Amino acid sequence: MNAYLSILVSRFQILLQYRAAAAAGVVTQVFWGVVRAMIFDAFYRSSAGPQPLTHDQAIAYIWLGQAMLLLTLLSVDADVAAMIRNGSVAYEMTRPLDLYSLWFVRALSGRAAPLLMRSIPIFGIAGIFFGLTAPASLNAGGLFLLSALIGLLTAAALIALLTISLLWTVSGEGVSRLAPGAIFVFSGIIVPLPLLPGWVQRIAEVLPFRGLIDTPFRIYLGDLHGAKAVTAILLQLAWLGALIVWGKVALARGVRRLVVQGG
Amino acid sequence: MIWNSLRLYFRYAGISFRSQMEYRASFLIRSLAQFTVTGVEFLGLVALFQRFGHIDGWTLPQVGLFYGMVSVAFATAEAIPRGFDVFPNLIKSGDFDRILIRPRSPALQILGQEFQLMRVGRFVQGMLILLWSASRLGIDWTLSSITLVVLAILGGVCLFSGLFVFGAALCFWTIESIEIVNCLTYGGVETAQFPLSIYRPWFRSFFTFVVPLATINYFPAQAILNPDGASSGYLIAWLSPLAGLAFLLVCLQFWRIGVRHYTSTGS
Numbered sequence: 001m002n003a004y005l006s007i008l009v010s011r012f013q014i015l016l017q018y019r020a021a022a023a024a025g026v027v028t029q030v031f032w033g034v035v036r037a038m039i040f041d042a043f044y045r046s047s048a049g050p051q052p053l054t055h056d057q058a059i060a061y062i063w064l065g066q067a068m069l070l071l072t073l074l075s076v077d078a079d080v081a082a083m084i085r086n087g088s089v090a091y092e093m094t095r096p097l098d099l100y101s102l103w104f105v106r107a108l109s110g111r112a113a114p115l116l117m118r119s120i121p122i123f124g125i126a127g128i129f130f131g132l133t134a135p136a137s138l139n140a141g142g143l144f145l146l147s148a149l150i151g152l153l154t155a156a157a158l159i160a161l162l163t164i165s166l167l168w169t170v171s172g173e174g175v176s177r178l179a180p181g182a183i184f185v186f187s188g189i190i191v192p193l194p195l196l197p198g199w200v201q202r203i204a205e206v207l208p209f210r211g212l213i214d215t216p217f218r219i220y221l222g223d224l225h226g227a228k229a230v231t232a233i234l235l236q237l238a239w240l241g242a243l244i245v246w247g248k249v250a251l252a253r254g255v256r257r258l259v260v261q262g263g
Numbered sequence: 264m265i266w267n268s269l270r271l272y273f274r275y276a277g278i279s280f281r282s283q284m285e286y287r288a289s290f291l292i293r294s295l296a297q298f299t300v301t302g303v304e305f306l307g308l309v310a311l312f313q314r315f316g317h318i319d320g321w322t323l324p325q326v327g328l329f330y331g332m333v334s335v336a337f338a339t340a341e342a343i344p345r346g347f348d349v350f351p352n353l354i355k356s357g358d359f360d361r362i363l364i365r366p367r368s369p370a371l372q373i374l375g376q377e378f379q380l381m382r383v384g385r386f387v388q389g390m391l392i393l394l395w396s397a398s399r400l401g402i403d404w405t406l407s408s409i410t411l412v413v414l415a416i417l418g419g420v421c422l423f424s425g426l427f428v429f430g431a432a433l434c435f436w437t438i439e440s441i442e443i444v445n446c447l448t449y450g451g452v453e454t455a456q457f458p459l460s461i462y463r464p465w466f467r468s469f470f471t472f473v474v475p476l477a478t479i480n481y482f483p484a485q486a487i488l489n490p491d492g493a494s495s496g497y498l499i500a501w502l503s504p505l506a507g508l509a510f511l512l513v514c515l516q517f518w519r520i521g522v523r524h525y526t527s528t529g530s
Contacts, residue, residue: 020301024442034466039318047315116492181299188309189519195314220448 003097004105011106015113022117030125038129048094053195056133057221061192062133064217065256067122068148070115071212072189076176077165084166086191093255100160100248107159107191111152136222147216154211157243158183159261164247182207188214195221208239214260215253268371273376283380290380297384305330305392308456319461326457327482332412333455334389335418336479337448338382344424346376350431360527369522370515371420373431391512400488408487411500415483418504422479423448425511428518435521455480475510479504 001138024229037059044055080103083089093099126132135141184190185200186209193204193214204210215232219223224232283290312323341348350373353359362372372491373466394411397404430444451474459467461479486500 025441028446028450032451035450035462038459038462038466042318042457043311046317046319051314054325077421164298174292177296178295178299181303184300185303185307190304191310194311197313200310225270 004101008105008109011109012113015020015084015109016117016253018114018182019117020112023060025114025118026121026125029069029122033063033130036066052191053221053223057130057223058195058198060133060221061188061217063122063126063130064220065189065192065213065257067119067126068151068213068216069189070111071151072183072187072209074155074159074162074179074183076159076166077106080106080163084163089258091130099255100244100251103163103251104156104160104244104247108153108156108161111155111159113175115152122147128198135220136225140229141226144216144220146228147219147233150233150240151212151216153207154236154240154243156209157240157247158212159184161243162234164251164254167258169223181208183212184208186210187212189218189252192217194218208243211236211239226246267425268272268368271367272371272375276378279375279378280380290378293381294384297381298388299384301334301385305388310389317416318457321458324396324399325488327392327490328400329392329458329480330417330456332484333393333419333480334385335393336416336451337423338384338386338389339416339420339425340384340423341385341420343420344359344374344427346377347374347424347427347431348461351434354444357358358528359525363466363522372520386415402487402490411482411487413500414496414504415479418479418507420507421445421511422475422507423451423516425507426474427459427512432514432518432521435525451476458484475503475506 041055041060043060044051047106051058078208080089092102095102123132127134135144162176162179169175186193186204186207188204188210193201193210196204204214213235215224217233219229291294306324309323312318312326317323318326319506338345353362353373359369366371402408417423426444430448433444451470454462454466454470456474459470459477467477482503483500486497494524
């Protein structure tokens with residue numbers, strides 16, 4: 001366990017050095033948020049009818065999405081992808097470590113460090129200048145942090161699965177390129193899930209992707225509270241467990257058929 | 264001279280084309296991925312229109328016209344001057360030196376670095392939406408309005424190419440790639456997918472006078488949607504795509520200043 005923890009910490013520290021990239025990310029995401037907020041402003045002033053989210057909730061949802069965008073951009077760690085491609089993955093397998101845990105921890109630190117560096121400034125900027133409201137209650141704030149942490153772990157589990165899919169496709173094409181479309185829709189990053197048509201929401205509800213950002217955001221906004229919030233978090237946990245088991249089984253099968261070319 | 268340059272460019276493009284076709288499955292998957300990612304984005308838009316009905320009085324097919332025009336223009340601009348987009352790598356590695364010693368203009372050689380075929384995904388998606396909107400708008404498509412759409416798209420290709428050239432030219436000073444320029448390119452596309460009139464005034468002014476996005480999208484589309492509008496609006500609509508070309512020329516001039524300023528990293 002200690003080995004994984006120290007990998008996590010050291011990778012995390014390395015990634016914290018990329019401050020210029022984080023600053024650029026913050027500027028880009030704030031710009032994006034300003035544009036999207038204006039678009040939603042315009043939609044909300046065009047229709048007087050009641051909506052599943054109030055205008056302020058929708059704007060807050062958008063800014064939360066900008067702050068935590070990285071949870072929906074699930075790309076395989078370039079180093080690991082290169083290892084699978086050029087065969088040095090064989091060295092990874094000789095280490096006295098569980099390969100799945102190793103990749104999971106790498107994916108986790110790969111998301112966590114940049115996420116922290118981007119989300120904290122964006123929370124501040126959006127809160128001060130652009131109308132990101134505070135959590136609905138203290139309780140909602142606490143549950144939001146818990147749910148966002150599970151969202152982060154879910155992102156790592158999904159990245160681990162995408163990494164494992166490379167054992168079959170090698171070139172890095174295929175699943176890892178086609179998955180983003182589904183993740184974008186069903187996580188709620190394109191349009192907040194509560195604003196989608198009912199039948200799309202029902203599909204989204206049973207998929208793991210809403211656990212990335214939609215569940216934490218709705219808890220934050222107070223849209224999910226009480227027993228509903230608890231159920232949503234339990235569902236997040238169930239999916240997290242399922243994705244990890246799925247990843248471990250797939251990896252075991254992938255390793256069995258893996259042929260590393262010598263050279 | 265110009266014909267010779269064109270011929271050289273087409274040879275470059277042909278080589279790039281063939282090399283990408285060597286990986287046919289990869290090309291197909293990448294294009295398909297781009298098609299789906301931009302496609303689901305539009306479906307999100309459809310869902311919002313279902314819920315809200317309209318945006319400041321604009322209907323979905325009207326917004327689709329804006330969306331389609333800018334998507335087609337951007338996809339083309341991403342495919343052709345792709346070399347400028349990846350230019351920072353040339354600076355960092357020092358490979359730009361090799362380009363400078365060849366007896367051809369550096370801009371032409373950078374342009375020929377890569378013709379990115381996978382952009383066909385976004386192109387097709389944008390084209391489908393453009394055609395769908397055009398058929399749903401219930402307006403008479405005359406030769407002149409079709410010409411205006413084509414001119415606006417060409418102006419857009421110039422404008423976005425200009426932004427890529429501008430981003431590349433900045434690297435002469437910074438060495439690093441400047442991600443902030445992405446706000447103007449990708450952010451510009453996102454912005455222009457809607458009529459500019461829905462945004463705040465300061466934002467509209469920026470995308471009219473600094474980066475003239477309005478001229479290749481908003482003015483022409485508006486003239487097409489309101490054929491009975493004031494004749495001055497019509498004149499602006501026809502002249503405005505030229506602003507895209509002017510923007511590209513300014514950016515190319517900036518690029519030339521950058522080339523003169525260039526000192527190799529030596530690596």
